[in-house]
Amino acid sequence: MYFAEPQGIGSRAVRFLRERASARLRGRLEDRDPDYIREALPLLWLLSTFYFRAEVRDLGNVPADRPALLVGNHSGGNIIVDTFVFSLAFSTFFGVERPFHQLAHNLAMAWPIAGEMLRKSGTMSASHEHAEEALAAGAPVLVYPGGDWETHRPSWESDRIDFAERKGFVRLALDAGVPIVPVVSIGGQETALFLTRGAGLAKALRLDRLLRLKVLPISIALPWGLNVGDFAGHLPLPSKITIEVLPAIDLEREFGPDPDVDEVYEHVTSQMQEALDGLAAERRFPVIG
Amino acid sequence: MRIDESIRVAAPPETVWHYLEDPEHYLHFMSGVTHWEVVGEKPNGLGARYRILVRVGAAEVGGLVEMVEWNEPFDIAWHSVTGVDHRGRWRIRERGEGQSRIEYRFAYGVVGGGVPGLVTQIAAAPVVRRQMRRTLRQLKRQVEHEQRRLEAELRRATRQAARA
Numbered sequence: 214m215y216f217a218e219p220q221g222i223g224s225r226a227v228r229f230l231r232e233r234a235s236a237r238l239r240g241r242l243e244d245r246d247p248d249y250i251r252e253a254l255p256l257l258w259l260l261s262t263f264y265f266r267a268e269v270r271d272l273g274n275v276p277a278d279r280p281a282l283l284v285g286n287h288s289g290g291n292i293i294v295d296t297f298v299f300s301l302a303f304s305t306f307f308g309v310e311r312p313f314h315q316l317a318h319n320l321a322m323a324w325p326i327a328g329e330m331l332r333k334s335g336t337m338s339a340s341h342e343h344a345e346e347a348l349a350a351g352a353p354v355l356v357y358p359g360g361d362w363e364t365h366r367p368s369w370e371s372d373r374i375d376f377a378e379r380k381g382f383v384r385l386a387l388d389a390g391v392p393i394v395p396v397v398s399i400g401g402q403e404t405a406l407f408l409t410r411g412a413g414l415a416k417a418l419r420l421d422r423l424l425r426l427k428v429l430p431i432s433i434a435l436p437w438g439l440n441v442g443d444f445a446g447h448l449p450l451p452s453k454i455t456i457e458v459l460p461a462i463d464l465e466r467e468f469g470p471d472p473d474v475d476e477v478y479e480h481v482t483s484q485m486q487e488a489l490d491g492l493a494a495e496r497r498f499p500v501i502g
Numbered sequence: 503m504r505i506d507e508s509i510r511v512a513a514p515p516e517t518v519w520h521y522l523e524d525p526e527h528y529l530h531f532m533s534g535v536t537h538w539e540v541v542g543e544k545p546n547g548l549g550a551r552y553r554i555l556v557r558v559g560a561a562e563v564g565g566l567v568e569m570v571e572w573n574e575p576f577d578i579a580w581h582s583v584t585g586v587d588h589r590g591r592w593r594i595r596e597r598g599e600g601q602s603r604i605e606y607r608f609a610y611g612v613v614g615g616g617v618p619g620l621v622t623q624i625a626a627a628p629v630v631r632r633q634m635r636r637t638l639r640q641l642k643r644q645v646e647h648e649q650r651r652l653e654a655e656l657r658r659a660t661r662q663a664a665r666a
Contacts, residue, residue: 254586255615255622262559263625272562273537298560305561308585 239343240322242350245335247309250300253334254309257301265294265400266502267454269302274458275394277307280348281461282386283394286374286485287357287364288401290430290443291321295398298454299355300334312352316344318361319425341385348389355396358382364401365410365430365443371402372493374486376478383464383477392461393477395485399492403500404449405434411441453502455492459484503623504609505631509638513649515594515602519575521645522592525552531644533636536562548572551583559629587612600649604641606634 261267275281288295296315303313316339322328335352337343339360347354357363358376366375374397386393411429420426434440434447462481464472496502511518521527523546528538537555544550548569555564565585571577579591593605608630612619 251587252612252615252619255612256618258559258561259618259622259625261561262629265560267560269560269562302561305563305586306555308565310584 239319239340240332240337242312242314242337242347242352244332244337245312245314246333249333250304250309250335253330254301254304257297258305261298261301261454264451265298265454266451267298267302267456269299269456269458271458272302272306274460275303275307275353276392276461280351280389280391281353281394282344282348282382282389282391283353283355283396283458284382284481284485285355285357285396286398286489287359288371288398289404289449290365290407290432290434290447292404292443292446292449293364293401294404294449294452295401295454295456296355296357299396299398299456302456303353312347312350313355314343314347314352315355316340316357341381344385345389348385348391353394356382356385361426361428362410365407365428365432366402367409368402368405368407368499371399372489374482374489376482378478380474380478383472383474383481386464387472387474387477392463393481394461395459395481395488396456397459397485397488397492398454398456399489399496400452400454400502403452405432405440405447407432450500452500453496455495455502457488457492459488503611503627504607505627505634506605506607507631507634507638508603508605509642510597511602511604511642511645511649512600513602513645514600515575515596517649517652518594518602518604518645521641521648522578522594523574525550527644528554531637531640532556533633533640534558537564541566546572556633558626558633586610604638604645606638608634 314335358379362377415429432440534557539553541551550569555562566583567580571579581589588610591607597603
């Protein structure tokens with residue numbers, strides 16, 4: 214839940230309305246609309262090809278015939294360009310007919326127009342239940358363990374994987390019995406100049422309790438100039454986006470019948486960091502790539 | 503959006519046809535193709551199905567296609583079954599002794615894509631056209647090489663028959 218607990222008179226009515234709205238906003242498996250995705254592909258292709266000069270490598274590493282937990286590093290503040298690029302690549306590679314779901318922060322799902330677009334694209338609010346439901350239905354699921362913490366890291370930490378020790382994705386993959394497929398991207402953190410997460414400010418304003426926000430980021434971004442919070446998003450700079458899909462990690466085969474969560478977490482994040490270092494080494498200039 | 507490109511090759515339509523009917527050749531001459539796999543029992547002919555992927559700009563685009571025309575040695579046409587909507591055609595016609603004209607037609611578009619869909623179709627056209635031209639140039643090289651190999655075989659057989 215991302216609303217504050219109501220107090221005083223009318224709390225039951227507020228709770229009722231809140232629960233109804235919240236259920237709708239969270240998204241469901243059946244909200245995904247393949248025709249909508251098919252119709253959105255041309256615009257995504259246009260932006261990805263000409264504006265972001267995007268490149269997605271090794272999508273064939275995603276198992277073609279079984280579910281998998283795709284684990285990505287999160288970049289770009291609230292305008293997560295690399296997610297759109299990856300969704301385009303996945304849909305054109307496997308076809309919109311193949312179910313594919315992503316998990317997003319509640320706040321993103323609550324946006325009036327963007328939230329509806331996200332739901333039709335197969336996005337659901339981030340929760341273990343949603344991920345388990347999608348995996349059980351046979352769909353690959355894309356998660357960003359680093360969430361708001363990672364996506365608002367300063368631009369000079371663009372080449373750093375930072376999941377803030379959030380290891381829930383490992384338990385999720387183990388419980389669902391699915392492989393983990395790391396998805397590493399670079400370029401998103403150069404769509405604006407991200408200065409600070411503003412973690413202290415968020416805590417002082419109690420945003421972590423009220424809105425599940427651990428950050429109040431400050432950046433310099435178009436068209437706002439100084440951008441506090443990035444709640445209304447920003448116009449991303451045309452940064453070159455490169456995404457690499459790493460080979461699937463079969464947890465039981467790699468770590469035995471009783472994998473240790475910490476060990477798996479270290480393995481996945483170190484593999485991703487290694488790949489990100491490689492992608493960073495390829496870049497000659499910020500934004501241009 | 504439909505794009506047509508053509509090329510003349512120094513080989514009769516039969517040689518072109520025999521090259522195009524073999525699905526194993528497609529990875530060698532189709533520009534941008536990253537995947538070409540036979541789906542099902544039938545390797546070629548009417549109703550044969552292939553899973554194909556072609557890199558176009560930022561995406562590998564493709565899906566399942568089915569052969570809907572197989573008119574030897576003149577026409578091969580296919581439609582997409584799943585994935586990105588498109589249809590294509592090879593049109594092979596004789597142009598003088600031992601010469602052929604190969605026409606490659608490709609049509610694509612998304613119904614319901616609105617204005618962005620139309621803009622994208624127009625923006626994608628030069629990218630698709632460049633790939634089609636490269637494909638035809640590579641096909642010409644392969645087919646003419648195949649023709650020279652056949653002619654050499656014929657000359658060798660004639661020489662051996664003369665010696666005997």
